[in-house]
Amino acid sequence: MRATTAFLLPILLLPILPLRTPIERSGYPTDYFRSPLGIPLVLSGNYAEMRDGHFHGGLDIKTRDSEGYRIYAAADGYVERVKVSPYGYGNAIYVAHPNGYTTVYAHLSRFKGPIASFVRSTQYKRQSFQLDQYLKADRFPVKKGQVIALSGNSGSSTGPHLHFEVRTSSDQVPVNPLLFGFTVADSRTPRIFRVRIYPIGETSGVVSTSDQSGRRATDPLTLNVKATGDTYSIEDSPTIRAWGQIGFGIQTHDYHDGSRSRLGAYRIQLMIDGETHFLSEMERISFADTRYIHAHVDYAERRQNRRWIQRSYRLPGNRLPIYQLTDDGIVNVTPGRAIDATYIVEDAAGNKSQLRLAVNGSDLPDDGNVPVLRQMATLARYDAPFVMEHDGFRAELPANALYENTRISYTADSTVAGGFSRVHAFHDRLTPVHLRYSLSIRPDGLPENLRSKALIATIDDDGDVSAAGGKYSNGFVTTRPRSFGRFFVTVDTTAPSVASLDLDPEDKIGRRTRFRFRIKDELSGIADYDGYIDGRWSLFTYDAKRNMLTYDLDPTLATGRHILRVDVVDRKGNKTSLAVPFIR
Ligand SMILES: [Zn+2]
Structure with missing residues (x-):
């Protein structure tokens, strides 16, 4: 027996298998979709990156600070939905593919081909700029690589980019697009910024020899970190003591090559004494669950200090399906025993960072932890x-x-x-x-x-x-x-304000074809808006983030005198109507 063990052991320790990345491990088809853009993919936002109120549902792909890049259908399929909105996704196309996935292209500047004329005629038919139209499979088939739109900055986008999603068609749950093998240069490891230790309940606590903040032992303890390459440790190497039950939290972000954007890490693993105690993977999060980000992160820390600290334990009401947990991630501290906690943070490309710290188990101190009962x-x-x-x-x-x-x-x-x-x-x-x-x-x-x-x-x-x-x-x-x-x-008794930016009454418009109007409401907010030429409803596009209504002149409009009118109403029924006569 002894001889056999001695023979086998060196073989088992050889690194025979290459380390596999999350992309390889996930098993999604990696050669099905082509890039939705003709330029190299550089991200300003990745999947499940943390935002206030939601995890980001797709990739934000940079378009070199300008609009108008051709958007290609990622694979054969058909347009299953088209949407126009002054908010959110702005102009967006949803393409369903026969492999069971839907790709979504958002913040577009314009639609191309038959989709463009369909959208415009539907807007006129319904007398509405906003549109959310589901379509039958045979209506607008598309081929892989077909140009379906041009990139833009519409909706609540804060700069030109393409928001791109891959969803499972049956339930419209967005999946991490990077798992489908899109080529994105990423050789950088995730960075770790801080660790936080949370005493759970009123008879738990944590103290550190390096803590000068004067906090109570029952409050969370923030620990700064320092890096040696991809290995992190706690700054000043303090002695940390804890009692009762504790949870851990980590502030970590990922970075890609050629982009300064702070992205989300794919996988966070917390090992306690060599065993996986907490694991989160950003593979798929539904829109119904995305607001649980407020439980996933330390919400108070986000509101107070703008930091995203991700908890490595589950709050009781957190239903996110992204975890593998032991004891809900909560660690029981045993007096006299040290806990070895190791974080491994990994991005989708398999780049890893690691942090290790020790927490010494301690008895409940005699003096402390009298529960504070708040009055009222x-x-x-x-x-x-x-x-x-x-x-x-x-x-x-x-x-x-x-x-x-x-x-x-x-x-x-x-x-x-x-x-x-x-x-x-x-x-x-x-x-x-x-x-x-x-x-x-x-x-x-x-x-x-x-x-x-x-x-x-x-x-x-x-x-x-x-x-x-x-x-x-x-x-x-x-x-x-x-x-x-x-x-x-x-x-709210104040009507919205409407200001004409390009057109004065009785203007001869000459060669001008675009007329903008700034619309604003003080308190309740804009509920509806409509534009008319000579009393006939006309398409005025609304860009809510710029408070801007834009009218592009109908080229078939006859010469002579016309009246343009803008009606805006707020949520409390206060109305403003601005009429501007002009001469073509
Ligand atoms: Zn986005």
Whole structure:
């Protein structure tokens, strides 16, 4: 027996198999799709990169700061949906392929070929700039490499780029496109910036010899890191002591060749004493689940310090299907025993970084950890409905609106200018809310003729007011927000503003063909907009991020005098109409 073991062992230790990358391991077809662009793929955003309120559902591909690059169908298939919107994806095409995947191309400047004429005629038929049209399989077939559109900056894009997604057609869940083998140069390893240790519950704690912050031991401990190549360690090599139960969190981002953009890492693995304790992989996240990013990350840290710290343990209400967990990722600390924690962070191309730290198990200190009971706070269970009522205030949260049991606070402040109620401070903005809930505030001194103009507004720490929507009914104004904050009743009686930028009354337009109008609304926001030439509805494109309506002159318009009109209405029914006569 001994001889056999001695013979086998050296063979098993030989690195016979090459290390496989997440792309190779995932098993998706890597030779099916071609690139949607004719230029090398450089990303300003990758899949599951963290954004406020969602994981990014695709790739943001740079288009050299300009619009108009040809967009190619990634494979044979047919157009299953086409969308035009002043928000979100802007102009977008969805192509279904026979292999069960759909590719999505968004923020386009224009559609090409028969899709372009179909969109325009449908907009005129419906008298609507916005469009979301599903199409039958035989309507617009496409060939691999066919030009279907030109790249742009439409919708809520903040600069010219192509947003590209691959979804499973049956459920429209976006899959990480890099797993399909698109060529993206990436030889750089993910970077690790910080580690955070979270005491779980009120009888757990963590302290570090390098911590000068004066924090309580029950608060999260932030640890800065230093790098030696791809291996990271905790700065100043402190001694860390913990007791009770702890969870870990990590701030890490990936980087590609030739791009300065901060991207998301593909895989985070936390080993505790040599065993995988937590593993997350950014392979597929549905739109229904994407808001769980507020539980996946340390939401308060994001709001306060703009940092994305990803938790390596699961909050009870977090339903993301991206984890492999032992004990929900929570680590039980044993007094007198040291824990060896090792992070391995990997990108889709298989580049890896590693960080190692030790946490010493300690007894609960005699002096500390007396639970602090907050006055005016009521415990809300995350998995049960929660109602809070005070004078002139009622909030009703459905079950699973929170990610963990939370002591909910409430205070009523004095009024603000323009307000028709006190300011109700409902808990705090550092706690995330997953689902919309019902919020009702009783207005004080609201004249009957202003009831239809009433809405709920929020006021932030800087005193900035923004609309939270809502309607008056039965003595209360009720809305459905998705965050905590400071709320009050106000009214919107101000009509939207409409300014003509290129056309003065009675202008002779000569060779000019494009006319822009800046439209804005102060509080409730723009609900609808329409443009007319001589009383006939005409296509005016709306770019919400620029507050801009644009009319491109109909080349068939007769010479002579015409009247252009723009109608804009806000969410409280306040209307503005601007008519500009012009001569062609
Ligand atoms: Zn995008």
